[in-house]
Amino acid sequence: MGKIKIGIYELTGCAGDALLILDCESQLLDIFQAADIEAFLMAKSDNSHGPVDVALVEGSVTTEEEKEELLAIRDRAEIVIAIGNCACEGGIQAALTASENWSKEFRQVYQDLKLTNVKPIPSQPIDAFIKVDYYLPGCPIGQEQFLTTFTRLLAGHPPELYRFPVCMECKWRENDCLLNKNLACLGPLTKGGCGAVCPSHNLPCIGCWGPAEEANRSAEFKLLLEKGFDLESIKRRMAIYAGTTIVDFFNQLKKEKS
Numbered sequence: 223m224g225k226i227k228i229g230i231y232e233l234t235g236c237a238g239d240a241l242l243i244l245d246c247e248s249q250l251l252d253i254f255q256a257a258d259i260e261a262f263l264m265a266k267s268d269n270s271h272g273p274v275d276v277a278l279v280e281g282s283v284t285t286e287e288e289k290e291e292l293l294a295i296r297d298r299a300e301i302v303i304a305i306g307n308c309a310c311e312g313g314i315q316a317a318l319t320a321s322e323n324w325s326k327e328f329r330q331v332y333q334d335l336k337l338t339n340v341k342p343i344p345s346q347p348i349d350a351f352i353k354v355d356y357y358l359p360g361c362p363i364g365q366e367q368f369l370t371t372f373t374r375l376l377a378g379h380p381p382e383l384y385r386f387p388v389c390m391e392c393k394w395r396e397n398d399c400l401l402n403k404n405l406a407c408l409g410p411l412t413k414g415g416c417g418a419v420c421p422s423h424n425l426p427c428i429g430c431w432g433p434a435e436e437a438n439r440s441a442e443f444k445l446l447l448e449k450g451f452d453l454e455s456i457k458r459r460m461a462i463y464a465g466t467t468i469v470d471f472f473n474q475l476k477k478e479k480s
């Protein structure tokens with residue numbers, strides 16, 4: 223059996239996930255020996271556009287051209303894995319972009335500038351356009367998470383799934399809850415897997431692993447209001463890494479208020 227063929231692709235984002243893979247310095251040679259890395263713009267210049275067993279896609283889709291590129295990646299890959307918050311949720315650039323104000327906000331930044339090489343569209347996660355097989359959340363993804371996934375892929379296994387929120391890992395570490403200290407921690411709303419690294423250093427979670435399945439946003443929203451946080455600051459905090467998924471929640475809140 224030949225080596226597994228892997229392509230690592232980057233759409234719109236800070237390239238932090240690709241950088242993190244490059245930063246696996248002591249494992250990098252083994253990675254390149256164990257698999258055929260067909261495409262990895264940040265690491266090599268002879269990138270192929272041929273078929274791959276696994277495509278790791280970082281970044282959100284923010285232009286028509288990226289949409290086409292993504293569709294072509296899906297066509298030639300057996301398995302597509304979204305890596306990082308931008309690919310999984312749309313990233314910070316997708317926060318509230320599903321709002322009807324997108325064109326207005328776009329003009330506020332770019333005014334009447336004519337863009338000739340790209341056709342911008344509201345930022346969206348990659349599963350808005352293609353079927354995604356697995357997700358590696360995080361901003362950026364973790365090294366241990368990537369290396370474990372890579373090893374599992376070599377053995378023909380899918381990535382590990384984390385179905386619990388950050389709070390669970392925080393409790394396993396026996397941390398005192400920061401909400402009790404009046405800090406706006408988003409642990410209850412956020413996918414686990416990072417090891418609750420922030421609350422373990424007395425820093426409230428800001429949700430960079432993206433929204434947890436079945437997160438009870440209403441309860442956290444109410445709790446933070448009761449603790450004296452103002453509505454706009456809670457909304458901003460909850461929106462940072464929740465991408466387009468938070469829009470429905472905010473629309474519902476608006477309806478309930480009116």
Ligand code: SF4
Nearest residue numbers: 389392399400407409
């Ligand atoms: S500190 Fe944050 S992550 Fe830890 S238990 Fe409290 S809310 Fe959850």
Ligand code: SF4
Nearest residue numbers: 416420427428430431
């Ligand atoms: S604790 Fe929250 S903000 Fe910190 S790394 Fe984990 S998910 Fe991200």
